[in-house]
Amino acid sequence: MTDTTDTGTTRAGTTRTGTTETGTTYTGTPVTGVGESARRPDATLKVTGEFAYxxxxxxxxxxxxxxxxxxxxxxxxxxxxxGPALRIPGVFAVLTHEDVPGEKFYGLEHKDQPVLAIDQVRYQGEPVALVGADHPETARRAAAAIVVEYEPREAITDPRLSQHFVRHQPVRRGDTFEAEVVVTGEYEVGMQDQAFLGPESGLAVPAEDGGVDLYIATQWLHVDRDQLAPCLGLPPDKVRLTLSGVGGAFGAREDLSMQVHACMLALRLNRPVKIVYGREESFFGHVHRHPARMRYEHGATRDGRLVYVKADILLDGGAYCSSSPAVVGNAASLGVGPYEVPNVRVDATGVYTNNPPCGAMRGFGAVQACYAYESQMDRLAEACGLSPIEVRVRNAVSQGSRLITGQLIDAPAPLAEMLRDLEAMPLPAAEPARDLRGLPGGVSQTTHGESVRRGVGYGVGIKNICFSEGFDDYSTARVRAELVGGEPHVTVHTAAAEVGQGLVTVQAQIARTELGVENVTVAAADTSVGSAGSSSASRQSYVTGGAVKAACEAVRKRFEGLPAAEALARFGPIEETREYRHRPTYPMDPLTGQGDSHTQLALCVHRAVVDVDVELGLVKVVELAAVQDVGRILNPQALEGQIHGGSAQGLGLALMEEIQVRDGRVLNPSFTDYLIPTILDMPPMTMKIMENPDPSAPYGLRGAGEPPTLSSTPAIAAAVRAATGLRLTRVPIRPEDIALFDSGTFRGDTFDEGSMDSTKGESDDKRA
Structure with a gap:
């Protein structure tokens, strides 16, 4: 299968068409700079199973x-x-909170999470004690032998009942909240897991200077270190971290997991200590996507132009803070989507509960809001007699528009053009699939096409790129050029975490482009070089790419116009270190939500085509089409992989992925019961990738990894609604939401008492 990619370059007024370079064979090491599909240096090792994680x-x-x-x-x-654990042969140590050598609490934004539970536990899976032993099975058996006397108490698991707030962020704009057409709805998003392939793992090694060296799979080396050092009672320079092979992250590795535990045992025993979570423990060992309950009201003119939006967004942060304040900020500021709305009343709130802690996951607060506001736009289209595309085009932002926070969109934002391009893409053939793999239920042969209906749906998402709200967001790069064997060689050293997104490849491409040197090595990321921040918020190509570019430019300046080989022969090795910061951002006003809180904004639009067996409740996504503006393509193949991957995670949230939590207990901590999309679930994708450079960004690029995750979920949900005629106000959509009905009132339509929306399949529209 070959995926078509149309790349439009607005400045030149031209469009070039190419194909995904999947399966290309490379020989030697071609000079592949910015804009080319450079081969990943870890590709062969990963597909052959030789890569070291x-x-x-x-x-x-x-x-x-x-x-x-x-x-x-x-x-x-x-x-x-x-005592019972210590008596087991092969056990070297058992540690509790009393053995924490330094501060007993850590956290990303607030130090509210204990290294080990002290006098209470606040969620199922909270760490209570550690064991060090000569064999992993011995260690696990000893941990099970520890006797803990608990006094259970009532758990707060419904976020609507919590009185403990992480953050409340209102957004206020305008004062007109009456309109000719009003549509309302309540929506819910389940708890999604990042479901990375490589579980939490690392190796802590005690050092001769009394410090510790930690080899770790993480997203954020320096912030790990800054949380670790106080807990270990050590200065930061004695806690040294080196990035090890990372098997995916998607936000879950921003928080600490086993880092401090391994280091505590290593320092106590003066021996290297390795901790690797099993799959079940991994579900308890990291944060998840915040579940959300949302109430929306959209008011518009009869011709579908928005007058106002009201929204209440409630996010369940679980037992500890993690990055919930920032997630709430994103949900608030992006809470009505990329639409021009003169009057807004948004309230986004994050609360503590006794559910598993929630934090960063791809899309980071914008995903939950996107599902709700896009569902509302479909209802508005229906109420106004417009197509889903037309209602969005009439309200689309563009360059010069303002977000609901008052922030000016000062870079290209061709949303209307993107929607028209998406609408013009040919639809897949309408004839039913002949291969079982193309039918709902797939090779399980649950259906042969009976009761299968087709639906088409659309989704639009807007995502902030880089950190927001005044965070000191920067990256550091050290670039060294020298002669090796008489040939120019460049080494790039940053602390940026390669978590599978291809950042190592991009850093090398930038160095080749800026210095014209073929041989480039990207050194292992560690804390011996300045911080590069987190591999999250689609920010690394922007900030670390900017830092590498700046350091290379400084090296090239010292070449004094000579070719690299001649300059290095004359001057010797040349090394430069540079920090790169994007333009400043500012906190949202705590009362009005106004402020220039974001660095950059990215848009993606999706169309989904689905086949639904309405009797069995089974869904097959037949096709996904996407249009995304990326500013400037750095690596076409890697970019397309990001769009495919983000779309897949959005598909998972739409149809299958949810951590089932009942009374605070996780019911499905395994890949047997927590379902993620496989290659048989992902449809062929048609993509148009636009290049409208952002003048404020290096090379004009625009972060691209997260936006597809936003828009694919509501597009698929809308397509299922179109096929079934059901309102379906919750994701993931379950088979019983589709298949079970009684006298024309569908289970998927029912709301709690006091809902803003109708309990029937009809739109609760009001006309003045």
Missing amino acids: ASDLWLDGMVWGATLRSPHPSAWIRSIDV
């Missing part, structure tokens, strides 16, 4: 660590007896 680390004489976790979502700890 953090879970593959090994040192002779190392100790294995294991964690005892709470079985209760909320309880007092009355006593901990470690």
